[in-house]
Amino acid sequence: MRKLVLLSLVVLGLGLALFNFKGLANQGEFDSIVLDFREDIPAAEISEELEAIAGQYNIEPRLNSEFSTSDHVYTLRGDRQLLRALKKSGLKQETEFIEPNYIYQQFEVPNDPDYAKQWNLRSINLEQAWDDTKGSGITVAVIDTGITQVPDLKQTKFVKGYNFVNDGIDATDDVGHGTHVAGTIAQSTNNNYGVAGIAYEANLMPIKVLGAGGGGTVADIAEAIRFAANHDADVINMSLGGAGESKLMKEAIDYANNKGVVVIAAAGNANRNAAAYPARYPRVIGVSALDPADGKAPYSNFGAGVDISAPGGSQAGKILQNTINSPTKQPTFAGYQGTSMAAPHVAGVAALVKSAGISEPEEVLKVLKQSVRKVAEDPLNHFGAGHLNATGAVKLAMRGQISFRDFFRWVRDNGYLNPRFWIDGGVVTLPLKLAMVVGGYILAWLLRNYFPFGWSWSLASGVIAGSSGLFFLRGIYIFDLPQWPFRAMGSSIPELGNAVAGTTSLNPIFASALIPIVLVALLLGHPQWKWFAVGSALGVAACLGVNAVVSPAVSGLGSGAVARLFLVTNAFLCFGLAYLASKGEKQAA
Amino acid sequence: MSVTVTGTVEHRELGPGTWALVTEQGETYELKDAPQQLCQPQQQVRVEGEVREDVMTFAMIGPVLEVKSFSIVNG
Structure with a gap:
């Protein structure tokens, strides 16, 4: 029971940390705003818009440089308030983007x-x-x-x-x-x-x-x-x-x-x-x-x-x-x-x-x-x-030692914490995905308390592959290219079975302990890749666990108690598998 | 072990600075406990002292010659 309370606290803490993380976009400093007009808007219309802005806000937008003419990139002085106002205005339809003109600083230069x-x-x-x-x-x-x-x-x-x-x-x-x-x-x-x-x-x-x-x-x-x-x-x-x-x-x-x-x-x-x-x-x-x-x-x-x-x-x-x-x-x-x-x-x-x-x-x-x-x-x-x-x-x-700090950095650097993914991420349910990744890490963390092992990239990749995949890739559409490879890469192991077909019900062969078992069996002898297998088992456990609660649709099993039981059982099997695989490590050490 | 070394006194700018005795053969000694009269740049001197193998210094320019006595050589 105490462990359950502790676990809930950890989940709550991590959740809060994630939700309160404002993302890089809100931390940067800027004192000007970039306007990039669409290429198909005629020059005359752009001039009109620019004049309108000048009149309304009493600021003169300027071409960023002499090389900005063809791209229609303009900058104007302004703060967050103006940025919000411009984004809400009719300009949105005529521009490719309106964004802060961040001031990039060269690393940490001391003030001595x-x-x-x-x-x-x-x-x-x-x-x-x-x-x-x-x-x-x-x-x-x-x-x-x-x-x-x-x-x-x-x-x-x-x-x-x-x-x-x-x-x-x-x-x-x-x-x-x-x-x-x-x-x-x-x-x-x-x-x-x-x-x-x-x-x-x-x-x-x-x-x-x-x-x-x-x-x-x-x-x-x-x-x-x-x-x-x-x-x-x-x-x-x-x-x-x-x-x-x-x-x-x-x-x-x-x-x-x-x-x-x-x-x-x-x-x-x-x-x-x-x-x-x-x-x-x-x-x-x-x-x-x-x-x-x-x-x-x-x-x-x-x-x-x-x-x-x-x-x-x-x-x-x-x-x-x-x-x-x-x-x-x-x-x-x-x-x-x-x-x-x-x-x-x-x-x-x-x-x-x-x-x-x-x-x-x-x-x-x-x-x-x-x-x-x-x-x-x-x-x-x-x-x-x-x-x-x-x-x-x-x-x-x-390198080679992944702490929670590194994990968050990794998540952030890969855009997972960028607010755009939260706002525009209609293609994937992001909070769910993050719950899966974080859940996988918590399982790994719990496991480490009993069997000390080193964090490694292979373990981290395993957790990601098992729990969420590179899910941001799912939102990518490139003109004329088939989208299914992005869907596949953007899927976790349990979702692979339905990603290519593009359905939402989980395929029971993929959404089970089967793949982690095969991975562990194949990779157990390898010193590094073994941890990918352990990580994927933990990731799959988290993914199946979250799905069991939130969206338990499994092909052939419906979306009721049977599907839930199937998912939960397999989640436990995966965690047990990871437990056994890392236990072997301790005995060998 | 007492030795007598003849050479030129030089000031070496290493760290806060140190005094060296350079022989004609080009060997450099670090002068330890050198009195003020000895520490005159380019002075030709004969120093009697002891090479201290058990002493380490921040100057690290060569054997440490603990000065017992010295005389100025007219050159």
């Missing part, structure tokens, strides 16, 4: 005034990555000279760190290096001040191991790594290095790595063929530095131990962050260069990748490496796998 000077953030292709994550929930330990909370770190979240130089909890910076590095990772962003950071919603953990002279001992650094790992750091950045290989440090790194911490270090600044330690250890991501032209920075180490490259700057262009002035300790915006500046770019992106759901350090490295902008010829390994690519990494991290 000196963001324009941060060539390095554009170089790593960051803005689109922020659409998905800003690093929220991830903690990055900065093992360095400490961090001073300069003004442009005011809104950045901090967790408790440690000072291994003076042994205490106050890990304030007295050089400026650690503060600068921290700024690249998580400078307060969109705060109308200073510059931006990469994972600016992540937490910073300041750990001081380097003294005023810029050096620190291997013993302190090894302890710092363990401290970070023991205090729930997700990523460690070490913009430091030396020549000495240390067993103590290697063990600390392995310890952190085994606890799921991604460890990143700078390759070193000796322009030498081999990264310094700790970058050179196998379980550390070694980062070489790029100049503003994407070439190797003149000082950067290369070769052994370099896994990836990121902007480190050169005399031609440095990395700008908020830090402190070394002698005066006063806050300042300073341009630094070094592999020390390159490593925190990777640490910031690693935080984004982790925040996107990838937890294992090996997986994070794989995502970072696979998403790089590759360098065609790199015989000396200047760049490792290639140039760091934040958006590529986050998109890759998001």
Whole structure:
């Protein structure tokens, strides 16, 4: 009973979310309206209409550009009110469409005034990555000279760190290096001040191991790594290095790595063929530095131990962050260069990748490496796998794990939530269709609570195929082309039997557990396609369940209790089938 | 292990900046705990100190030479 209540609540919640979703069309900004007159309307008539609008609303419609003449595309200044008025007026008959002239914006551009000077953030292709994550929930330990909370770190979240130089909890910076590095990772962003950071919603953990002279001992650094790992750091950045290989440090790194911490270090600044330690250890991501032209920075180490490259700057262009002035300790915006500046770019992106759901350090490295902008010829390994690519990494991290958020995004991106489908969707009963898709997902979600399995595209496609099909295709009519292929593609598995014929009664062979059974039997052995079969069984269960309640017409069984019983029984059979198929997965795992 | 290194003092703009000692053979040392009088760009010096293998730094320009004493070489 409790489960039933919970399920009803989930359905209600999802329903409300769907009905309240206003769609992209209501979110966009516009201050002008587009009028596209029909091609067959004579020019004289258009001029008359335009004059009428000018007279009535006191606005002069204009051709959008000199290229708009043949298409009769006019724009006029106006808001939602005018748009509604025009749509209701007689103009509707003479135009192909009247629509808002939306202002498209280029992704998420932060309002920090000196963001324009941060060539390095554009170089790593960051803005689109922020659409998905800003690093929220991830903690990055900065093992360095400490961090001073300069003004442009005011809104950045901090967790408790440690000072291994003076042994205490106050890990304030007295050089400026650690503060600068921290700024690249998580400078307060969109705060109308200073510059931006990469994972600016992540937490910073300041750990001081380097003294005023810029050096620190291997013993302190090894302890710092363990401290970070023991205090729930997700990523460690070490913009430091030396020549000495240390067993103590290697063990600390392995310890952190085994606890799921991604460890990143700078390759070193000796322009030498081999990264310094700790970058050179196998379980550390070694980062070489790029100049503003994407070439190797003149000082950067290369070769052994370099896994990836990121902007480190050169005399031609440095990395700008908020830090402190070394002698005066006063806050300042300073341009630094070094592999020390390159490593925190990777640490910031690693935080984004982790925040996107990838937890294992090996997986994070794989995502970072696979998403790089590759360098065609790199015989000396200047760049490792290639140039760091934040958006590529986050998109890759998001792929293959479908959350409810992704599901809604998918639904939205495919036009399912566009109001036009709700208003003009006479061909298909949309609320019904959505109930089927959402129902399929809820079943999958319930199933996952008992048998944890990963969301995958195959499962999602299965749910869609089983429950609703690409139903918007049904509304498409292309002149002279037969419409049945659209009907077929726009149908779910249970509806396929009647889609081609164009009838509304369900065909009992298709609208049953039969196809899911065959699919599961055929695909059970395949690691990915199996989930398509499971998804389709869940989707069919939802489709049949919804039909049983709303429209139980089945060919040969009528539309009464017999048809309902048939549909409900088959819905349960489908759910049981999905249950059994995913249960097998658990035992195998 | 105490060593004596002769070379030219240079300021390297890496991070907030660091002091380097470059020998005639082209080897670069990072100067650790260098007193103010030593830190004069292009100064020819002889530095006695210890190479600290157990120390890591943010400059990462080469072996870390902890300065014990130094003398200016007239060149």
